[in-house]
Amino acid sequence: xxxxxxxxxxxxxxxxxxxxxxxxxxxxxxxxxxxxxxxxxxxxxxxxxxxxxxxxxxxxxxxxxxxxxxxxxxxxxxxxxxxxxxxxxxxxxxxxxxxxxxxxxxxxxxxxxxxxxxxxxxxxxxxxxxxxxxxxxxxxxxxxxxxxxxxxxxxxxxxxxxxxxxxxxxxxxxxxxxxxxxxxxxxxxxxxxxxxxxxxxxxxxxxxxxxxxxxxxxxxxxxxxxxxxxxxxxxxxxx
Amino acid sequence: xxxxxxxxxxxxxxxxxxxxxxxxxxxxxxxxxxxxxxxxxxxxxxxxxxxxxxxxxxxxxxxxxxxxxxxxxxxxxxxxxxxxxxxxxxxxxxxxxxxxxxxxxxxxxxxxxxxxxxxxxxxxxxxxxxxxxxxxxxxxxxxxxxxxxxxxxxxxxxxxxxxxxxxxxxxxxxxxxxxxxxxxxxxxxxxxxxxxxxxxxxxxxxxxxxxxxxxxxxxxxxxxxxxxxxxxxxxxxxxxxxxxxxxxxxxxxxxxxxxxxxxxxxxxxxxxxxxxxxxxxxxxxxxxxxxxxxxxxxxxxxxxxxxxxxxxxxxxxxxxxxxxxxxxxxxxxxxxxxxxxxxxxxxxxxxxxxxxxxxxxxxxxxxxxxxxxxxxxxxxxxxxxxxxxxxxxxxxxxxxxxxxxxxxxxxxxxxxxxxxxxxxxxxxxxxxxxxxxxxxxxxxxxxxxxxxxxxxxxxxxxxxxxxxxxxxxxxxxxxxxxxxxxxxxxxxxxxxxxxxxxxxxxxxxxxxxxxxxxxxxxxxxxxxxxxxxxxxxxxxxxxxxxxxxxxxxxxxxxxxxxxxxxxxxxxxxxxxxxxxxxxxxxxxxxxxxxxxxxxxxxxxxxxxxxxxxxxxxxxxxxxxxxxxxxxxxxxxxxxxxxxxxxxxxxxxxxxxxxxxxxxxxxxxxxxxxxxxxxxxxxxxxxxxxxxxxxxxxxx
Numbered sequence: 001x002x003x004x005x006x007x008x009x010x011x012x013x014x015x016x017x018x019x020x021x022x023x024x025x026x027x028x029x030x031x032x033x034x035x036x037x038x039x040x041x042x043x044x045x046x047x048x049x050x051x052x053x054x055x056x057x058x059x060x061x062x063x064x065x066x067x068x069x070x071x072x073x074x075x076x077x078x079x080x081x082x083x084x085x086x087x088x089x090x091x092x093x094x095x096x097x098x099x100x101x102x103x104x105x106x107x108x109x110x111x112x113x114x115x116x117x118x119x120x121x122x123x124x125x126x127x128x129x130x131x132x133x134x135x136x137x138x139x140x141x142x143x144x145x146x147x148x149x150x151x152x153x154x155x156x157x158x159x160x161x162x163x164x165x166x167x168x169x170x171x172x173x174x175x176x177x178x179x180x181x182x183x184x185x186x187x188x189x190x191x192x193x194x195x196x197x198x199x200x201x202x203x204x205x206x207x208x209x210x211x212x213x214x215x216x217x218x219x220x221x222x223x224x225x226x227x228x229x230x231x232x233x234x235x236x237x238x239x
Numbered sequence: 240x241x242x243x244x245x246x247x248x249x250x251x252x253x254x255x256x257x258x259x260x261x262x263x264x265x266x267x268x269x270x271x272x273x274x275x276x277x278x279x280x281x282x283x284x285x286x287x288x289x290x291x292x293x294x295x296x297x298x299x300x301x302x303x304x305x306x307x308x309x310x311x312x313x314x315x316x317x318x319x320x321x322x323x324x325x326x327x328x329x330x331x332x333x334x335x336x337x338x339x340x341x342x343x344x345x346x347x348x349x350x351x352x353x354x355x356x357x358x359x360x361x362x363x364x365x366x367x368x369x370x371x372x373x374x375x376x377x378x379x380x381x382x383x384x385x386x387x388x389x390x391x392x393x394x395x396x397x398x399x400x401x402x403x404x405x406x407x408x409x410x411x412x413x414x415x416x417x418x419x420x421x422x423x424x425x426x427x428x429x430x431x432x433x434x435x436x437x438x439x440x441x442x443x444x445x446x447x448x449x450x451x452x453x454x455x456x457x458x459x460x461x462x463x464x465x466x467x468x469x470x471x472x473x474x475x476x477x478x479x480x481x482x483x484x485x486x487x488x489x490x491x492x493x494x495x496x497x498x499x500x501x502x503x504x505x506x507x508x509x510x511x512x513x514x515x516x517x518x519x520x521x522x523x524x525x526x527x528x529x530x531x532x533x534x535x536x537x538x539x540x541x542x543x544x545x546x547x548x549x550x551x552x553x554x555x556x557x558x559x560x561x562x563x564x565x566x567x568x569x570x571x572x573x574x575x576x577x578x579x580x581x582x583x584x585x586x587x588x589x590x591x592x593x594x595x596x597x598x599x600x601x602x603x604x605x606x607x608x609x610x611x612x613x614x615x616x617x618x619x620x621x622x623x624x625x626x627x628x629x630x631x632x633x634x635x636x637x638x639x640x641x642x643x644x645x646x647x648x649x650x651x652x653x654x655x656x657x658x659x660x661x662x663x664x665x666x667x668x669x670x671x672x673x674x675x676x677x678x679x680x681x682x683x684x685x686x687x688x689x690x691x692x693x694x695x696x697x698x699x700x701x702x703x704x705x706x707x708x709x710x711x712x713x714x715x716x717x718x719x720x721x722x723x724x725x726x727x728x729x730x731x732x733x734x735x736x737x738x739x740x741x742x743x744x745x746x747x748x749x750x751x752x753x754x755x756x757x758x759x760x761x762x763x764x765x766x767x768x769x770x771x772x773x774x775x776x777x778x779x780x781x782x783x784x785x786x787x788x789x790x791x792x793x794x795x796x797x798x799x800x801x802x803x804x805x806x807x808x809x810x811x812x813x814x815x816x817x818x819x820x821x822x823x824x825x826x827x828x829x830x831x832x833x834x835x836x837x838x839x840x841x842x843x844x845x846x847x848x849x850x851x852x853x854x855x856x857x858x859x860x861x862x863x864x865x866x867x868x869x870x871x872x873x874x875x876x877x878x879x880x881x882x883x884x885x886x887x888x889x890x891x892x893x894x895x896x897x898x899x900x901x902x903x904x905x906x907x908x909x910x911x912x913x914x915x916x917x918x919x920x921x922x923x924x925x926x927x928x929x930x931x932x933x934x935x936x937x938x
Contacts, residue, residue, distance in 0.1 A: 023260040029267065030297050076271045077299040124302060126348040163421050163468045172386050174379050174418045194558050199740075206734050207460060218377070218414060 010048045013039045017052065030073040033064055037086040044093050054094055061087050062099075069101075069108030070122070080122045081109060085134045088141050097141065106144040109135050116159075117152030118170075128169045129160050133182035140189050154192045157183050165200030176218055177208060266290060270300060279307040288332050295336035295343040304329065305352060326358040334367065341371055347380050351387060361392040376406060377415050386419070396423050396432070404448075411452035414461040421468045428472075438472060439668045445469055446672070450679065457689040466695060473672050474702045476525060479593060479601040483523040484585070485794035485817065488607035491580075494518055494570065495614050508795065511817065512774060514844070517567035518611075519816040520585070523791045527560040528595050535592035535601075540583040542569050542611075553813045553839050560596055563790075563814040570613060584608045628931050629764075629845045629905055631800065631822050636762035636776060666706070673703045690731045697723040701745065717749035739805070740786040750779070751792035764798060774798050776820070790814040801826070802847070808861060813839035820845040824907065827852050830859045831893035838897055845905035849933070854913025859893070887921045894918075898925050905931045 017039060019025055028035065036057065043049045064071045064087065070079030071087040084105065091097045112120045112135070119131035132153055139145045159171045160183060166175025167183035180201070187193050208218075270290055273283040284307050287300045308325060315321040330353060336346040353359070365388070371381045389399050400423045406416035424445070427435035435441055446469055452462030486492050493510045511518070520538065522531065531550045538545050548568075552561030568583070586606040587593065593601035629635075680696040683689070700716035700723075724742040728735050750756050761775045776798035784804040790811050793799075798820040801809075806826040812818075813836040821843060828834065828851040837843060888895045894913075903926050908914055923929060929937060 021257060021260055021264075023256045023263070026260045026263045026267070027294055028296075029264075030299060073298070076275070078302050080298065122302075124305060124348070124352065126344065128344075162418070163425070163471070164418075164464050168383075169379075170383060172419075172422050173383050174415050176379060192558075194555065199737075203734075203737060204464075206737060209733060218379075 006046045006048075010043060010046055010051055013043055014051055030077050031083070032074045033061065033071060033083040033086045033090075034073065036061070037089050040090055040093055049093065058091065058094065058096060058099070061090060069104040069106075078122065079108070081112065081119065081131050081134045081138070082121065084108065085138045088138050092141055100142070102142045102144060106139055106142055106147050109138060110147045113148050113153065117149060117154070117156035119153070129157055129167060129179055129186070130169065130182045132157050133186040136186045136189050145189075150190050154187065154190050154195070157186055158192075158195045161195070161197075165197045165202075165204050174218065175204065177205070180205070267297075270303070274299065274303045274306075277306070277310075279310045283307075291332060291346075292335045292339060295340050295346045298345045301345045301349045304332070304349065308353075308356075323358065326353055326356060329353045330359060330363075337371070341375065341378060342380055344380070347384055350384070354388075354391065361388065361394060364388045364392070365394075372406070376410060376413050379415060382415050382419060386422075396427055397434070399423055400427070407448075407452070411455055412459045412461050414464065417449075417461050417465040421465060439665070442469060442473060442672065446676065454683065457683070457687060457692060460691070463691045463695065467698075470676075470695075470698065470702065473669055474706065477595075477597065478599045478603075479528045479595045480525045480603065481522060481587070481601075481605060482525050483791035483794060484607070485519070485521040486583075486609040486611070487795070488609060490609045492609060492611045493614060494611060508775060510774075511797065512819065513570070514842075516570050518570065519565050520568055520583075521794050521814070521816050522564045522587075523794065523814060524562050524564075524601075526595050527554070527558075527562050528564075528593050528601065529560045530592040530594050531564040532592070535590055536566075536585065536587045537589065538566070538568070538583065538585050540568070541581055542583065553816075555813075555835050565816055580610050580612045582608060582610050628934070628936075629820055631802065631824070631847060635764055636778070637765055639758065639761045639763045639775060670703070670706055673699055673706065677703060688730070690727060693723050693727055693730070697727075697741070697745075701748075704748075715749070715752060717745055717752070720745050721749070736785070739783075743782075743784040743786040744788040746782060746784065747779070747787065747789040750782075751789040757792075774819070776800055780804065780822075787811055797842075808833050809836050812836040816840070816842065818843055822847040823851070824849040824910075825851075829853065829856045830861055831897045832859055833861045834897050835861075838900060841900075841902075843901060844903060846901075846903055847905075847907040848911070849907040850910035853908075853911040855911070887917075887924070891918065891921055894921070895925055898922070901926065902928050904928055907933055909933045 016025075016035075040049065040052065040057070043051055060075070061071070063075045064073070064077075064083065066072055066079035068079055070081065071084045072079050073083045088097065088100070088105065091100065109119075112122070112131070114120060114127065117132075118127045118129075119135045120127055121131050135148065136145065136150075136153060139148060157167070160167050160169070160173060160179075162168060162173075162175045164175055167179050168174050168176065169179050173179065184193070184196060184201075187195060266286065267290065270286055272278075273286065284304070287303050287307075290297055291300050291304075308329060311325050312322065315325075330350065333346050333350045333353070336343060340346070354364075364384075368381055368385050368388070371378055372385075375381070385399075388394070389396075400420065403416045403420040403423065406413050407420070424435070424441065428438060428441065446466075449462050449466050449469065452459070453466060456462075491509055495510055495512050522536070529552075531552070533546050533548045533550065536548075536550065538548055548566045550564050550566045552559060553563040553565060554561035584606065585608070586604070588601055588604035591600055591602075595601075677696065677699050680692055680699060684692050684696060697720045700720050704715055704717070721742060724738045724745065727738045728742075731738070750760065757777070760778050762778055764774065764776050774797040777793070777796050778800045780800050780802045782804060784801070784806060787801075787806065787809060788811065791814070793815055795817065796815055797817045799815070799818060800822040802822045802824040804826050806823065807829060809823065809828075816839075818840050819842045821837075821840075824847045828848060830853055834848070837846070891913075906922065906926065906929055908922070919932065922932065923937065931937065
């Protein structure tokens with residue numbers, strides 16, 4: 001088996017970080033904070049987090065914070081939980097979560113929990129189980145999980161459980177590996193994994209591996225590298 | 240993009256790209272300026288249109304547009320035409336953006352937001368959806384949106400059902416359509432809408448429909464998952480039922496406080512050792528239920544006051560629901576005459592309250608009774624089994640020769656519950672359907688060698704056997720099913736672990752299916768001089784078991800040998816409340832968290848987990864399945880004032896958590912990577928009552 005070309009990966013990530021003026025970069029400017037999470041986590045796994053300027057990154061992240069407490073994808077954009085989680089996760093990578101006003105960030109997220117236990121992504125009300133995972137994960141890192149109604153949050157996630165054992169983005173939504181990662185992750189953090197039908201879901205996930213060895217997100221769809229991470233990590237969770 | 244390699248740009252393309260990027264940056268800056276300054280002029284809004292039509296992922300622009308709409312609505316609040324044209328424009332922009340990227344969350348959500356203002360017609364929306372679903376019939380955004388529209392615009396579920404039928408007929412491989420179909424049918428059946436009142440009328444057509452898909456292309460998964468759902472609908476019993484109990488109905492128990500003297504003529508299956516002042520009453524249901532308490536269950540006896548009984552759910556985490564519930568009944572104080580018999584009557588279903596997680600009530604009033612007599616040699620309870628070390632070697636065990644007075648300790652309450660007419664016809668239809676499906680799949684498999692076909696046949700045969708319990712003509716398909724799983728392990732090696740697990744479950748069902756089979760595995764433990772009082776040991780070793788099951792048939796077991804198997808987890812073992820000696824040596828248990836069920840086994844005195852893999856793995860894959868300081872569910876347990884969290888507990892918190900409440904007298908752990916002198920001295924601290932560690936007597 002060949003070896004991982006670690007140096008090349010590091011070089012690639014740094015180049016993407018620096019190349020702020022390419023068309024791809026500008027078009028995806030609004031989700032740069034997500035990109036930062038993926039890139040920096042990779043560097044960290046490769047043991048090369050010091051290849052970036054920590055102070056630079058952190059000061060930029062803080063500029064992305066809105067007065068509501070939430071974070072935007074980049075400076076000047078609107079806050080959303082997607083980027084709030086990425087911000088907290090990147091700060092955690094640098095072990096600098098304590099520079100945040102944890103209560104302020106938590107309050108932003110707490111304010112987005114709805115009566116049925118679900119979470120909206122932002123003030124405009126889109127509901128999705130991805131946001132449930134984000135809320136639970138983020139508050140868990142900030143050690144403020146008790147500020148939301150965890151039982152209700154779990155209840156909502158369970159209501160998105162499908163007859164094939166998987167989870168969708170809203171009640172009735174088709175099972176998708178991405179959503180399953182989020183729902184199972186949220187249930188794991190909340191100590192509620194007993195709601196998962198491990199046999200049924202385990203089987204469904206095993207079926208995601210196609211002949212080429214890659215993993216797809218749903219039955220009869222093409223394999224995808226991003227899903228490799230999600231489905232693979234789920235199996236680790238569950239044996 | 241899926242499956243396309245990236246290529247570096249040629250120099251002239253790179254320059255063009257940089258110019259494009261600069262232009263875009265200027266527009267985006269302008270847009271953000273408008274947004275922050277609340278500028279909603281025609282030009283400003285058009286700028287956002289331009290941006291969204293090329294980049295629908297620019298989520299801030301969708302937010303801006305909503306603010307713009309709100310702003311315009313407050314300006315022209317009385318003009319319906321103006322309102323319509325404003326909202327129409329938004330819908331047009333969404334459609335345009337979706338053409339650029341029909342998976343854009345922002346675009347779909349914007350459309351929903353506009354619709355919530357009470358605009359557009361169902362025909363318009365369905366037409367839009369048609370376009371998208373023709374382009375990509377699996378687009379889950381479109382399907383979600385479709386469900387949203389159907390619900391908010393009152394489109395009938397029957398019409399939607401017809402739509403899924405059309406989509407499926409167009410292409411059998413449409414998992415999304417099958418999924419939606421299962422959802423719609425579930426709702427129609429649950430609400431008992433006209434034409435969907437009984438499953439008996441609805442499901443046969445569905446079976447025929449899915450057969451077409453499956454038999455056309457057996458390798459396509461969509462039809463198979465739908466078939467699995469149909470099977471579940473056919474077989475599943477919604478209402479909770481009592482499956483098993485200990486003590487068993489009609490049994491005559493003798494509870495012993497010490498080794499029985501020679502006068503013991505009774506069967507070892509009705510003699511139980513106790514080293515406490517209570518004995519358990521265990522109820523085993525067919526699914527997890529809540530609401531088991533002294534109001535919903537009445538226990539009538541001299542031993543206890545019913546209302547004082549506390550019922551505990553046996554589940555991990557802090558779940559209030561469980562399949563198995565237990566309460567403790569008292570032994571009377573003082574010197575009791577050995578021949579006094581205490582009758583105990585248990586009744587349930589007389590008042591509502593026991594409810595399954597899906598909301599179905601236990602509604603079958605049922606009553607059973609058993610008798611208990613006590614034999615104490617001394618007045619204080621004595622640790623009968625803790626007096627001597629237990630040896631698990633083969634020499635210590637002798638085949639048990641059954642006596643005529645031995646009656647099966649396995650209760651099958653199924654026999655005792657009375658069926659009404661409705662349930663009988665219901666049962667007949669279910670049984671007939673399963674039988675038909677079995678024939679169909681046997682036929683299919685005679686033509687082709689298909690893995691999901693074999694798996695489905697195995698599931699059908701097991702479902703058939705489960706429904707026929709107790710077996711009407713003693714016909715059981717276990718052998719055939721075990722063969723199928725062996726085949727599958729060869730045919731489909733990537734999923735071998737799943738098949739192994741299923742194989743183990745079927746094997747255990749076979750072993751526990753009748754009394755003779757169990758008896759052949761019961762051994763009398765005779766390492767001590769007065770051997771007549773020692774319990775029976777059930778030996779289930781060397782069976783390649785990777786999973787455990789059939790606990791409802793094993794509630795009576797006190798001594799269990801599961802050594803030399805392939806167990807990674809012992810989930811469900813908490814049901815065996817009488818277990819005092821347990822041998823799990825030579826398995827592949829990877830961590831202490833995998834032993835969580837043991838925490839609920841309060842009678843456990845001798846535990847052997849030697850030669851496993853505890854401490855051998857850097858990643859604990861069962862960590863999140865167990866209550867722990869890492870999970871939200873644990874609160875007070877870890878904050879007990881008395882516990883000083885020292886370094887040892889920090890290093891070995893899993894071991895601490897699992898072992899601390901137990902009263903073990905004998906513990907074997909040699910052959911696990913975690914074991915060293917430091918760990919052993921930690922164990923001695925955590926288990927103050929321990930007498931033997933790895934065969935050595937402690938002082």
